[in-house]
Amino acid sequence: MMMFYVNDQFYTVEDIEKQFELYESLSHLRECNNRRVAICTVDIFQYIALCLYIRQKGGSVVPIHPATPQEGTMRLASSAGSHLLLFQSIDSCIELSNHSNNQEGVLVQMSSGTTGAPKCIERTWSSVEEELDSYVKTLPVDSLTNSVVACPVTHSYGFICGVLACIRRGAKPVIITNSNPKYILKKLKEYPKHILYAAPALLYTLSQLLPIDQQFDRVMTSGTMMPHSWLTSLREKSRQVLQQYGCSESGCVAIHPNVEDPKEMGYPLPHVKVTAGDKQTPSEIIIEMSTQTIYTKDLGYIEDNVLSFLARMDDTINVAGLNVYPQEVENVLMDDPRIVEAVVYKKQDNLSGERVCAQYVSSEPIDHMELREWCRKFLAPYQVPMEFVFVHEIEKLPNGKVSRKKLGGIPV
Structure with missing residues (x-):
């Protein structure tokens, strides 16, 4: 049964049916079967x-983050080939194109943009259904466990894995749009059997604010690798920490039911075949689906059927022929208790080809020679950053991710 919460408001099947009746009375929605609606x-x-x-009618959906201003929304909607734009109201319908198409309905997602300009990616509703079936069969969660979705539902992580998968297994998703950590913790206390979907940074923040008498039931992390120190804190305060891996083209393709090492993404889902290198010779992660093969440009390996992710191939730093994976260096920096956040990236170097650089946020001033000595305790000489930059805040993209290319001054 299709029931869910948005913050403190509960919506029933009857509420959905009333909305459907309203949409049927509006010609621009009633006739959306061959149209793309942003x-x-x-x-x-x-x-x-x-x-x-729109999915039921066979139409296509282009989700756009609700904080996007109207001009930006129109630009995104047009670039995605949308026919209609609904901006903040179903009555505010902006016609962008009057050419219908006869293609199968799709869910349109924009790539993250961390390795270049965001791309418009189309996924058929049938491929979303295939992912949902596989995901629900694999996720070790029962129908009494609520998905608490504290991430954007305009992205497939929140919408497909958080909302639709929860409805599919007979539970009621709780969608949270209030970003206040104290509010999120209050909602989690209301649902003691929960799996919390959120980005790594929010999960860590919540773990630091969690009252001593409260514990997370289950948490799911995805999107970017969590520093070791963050994961350790999260594991201490959770009954179970899960991690999932995928990409915009495929959706989720692997789940780890009890993650202990941030690079371990988990076991491939049954609807896909995932290949990569081995631990000694990692290689590109390749996803084979029923309709396409996806070359992810992610570097990883498979051991004991567990997929591990090391780095984006473009982010790997080649120092005189030796590979440096940014996450390994970031983990060492984050182990210094004064470091609040760190990101490692590459710059071109005349002698070694590429050099390791780091930006960091710290709770107090740190001498860079001291940081260098700290890194030398745990890293090989070629892994130690040649350049440290203190910043008050690390620049991020609108989706919360970091573009290492941009930090290194490399064109994207």
């Missing part, structure tokens, strides 16, 4: 209902 709204109930309705 949606940008702060009304998350309206957004979910529209997605379900």
Whole structure:
């Protein structure tokens, strides 16, 4: 049964059915079966209902983050080939194209943009269904466990894995749009059997604010590798920490049911075949689906059927022929208790080809020679950053991820 919460408001099947009746009375929605509809709204109930309705009609959906201003929304909607844009209201319908198409309905996702300009990626609703079936069969969670979705539902992580998969297994998703950590912790206490979907940075923040008498039931991390120190803190305060891996083209393809090492992404889902190198000779992670083969440009390996991710191939730093994986260096920096956040990236070097650089946020001033000596305790000489840069905040993309290319001054 299709029921869910948005913050403190509960919505029933009847609420969804009433919305469907309303949409049927509007010609621009009733006739959406061969059209692509971009949606940008702060009304998350309206957004979910529209997605379900358009999917049922065989139309296509282009989700746009609700904080996007109107001019930016129109640009994104147009670049995705949208016919209609619903901006903040179903009555505010902007016609972008009057050419319908006869293609199968799709869910459009934009790539993260961490390795270049964001790309428009189309996934058929049938491929989303295939992922959902596989995901629900694999996820070690029962129908009494609520998914608490504290990440954007305009992205497949929140929408497919957080909301649709929860509904598919008979539970009620709790979608949180209030980003106040204290509010999120309050909601988690209301649902003692939960799996919390959130980005690594938010999970770590919540773990630091968690009252001593409270524990997370289950948490799911995805999107970027979590520093070792963050994972350790999270594991101490959670009954179970899970991790999933995928990409915009495929959705989720692997789940780890109890992650102890951040680079371990988990076991491949049954609907895909995932290949990579071995521990001694890692290589590109390749995903084979029923309709396509995806070359991820991620470097990794498989050992005992567990997929591990090392780095984006473009982010790997080649120092005089030796590979440096940024996460390994970041973990060492983050183990210094004064370092709050760190990111490692590459710059061109006349002697070694590429050199290791680091930006960091710290709770107090740190002499860079002291940082260098700290790194030398744990890293090979070629892994030690040649350049340290203190910043008050590490620059991030709108999706919360870091572009290492941009930090290194490399064109994207």
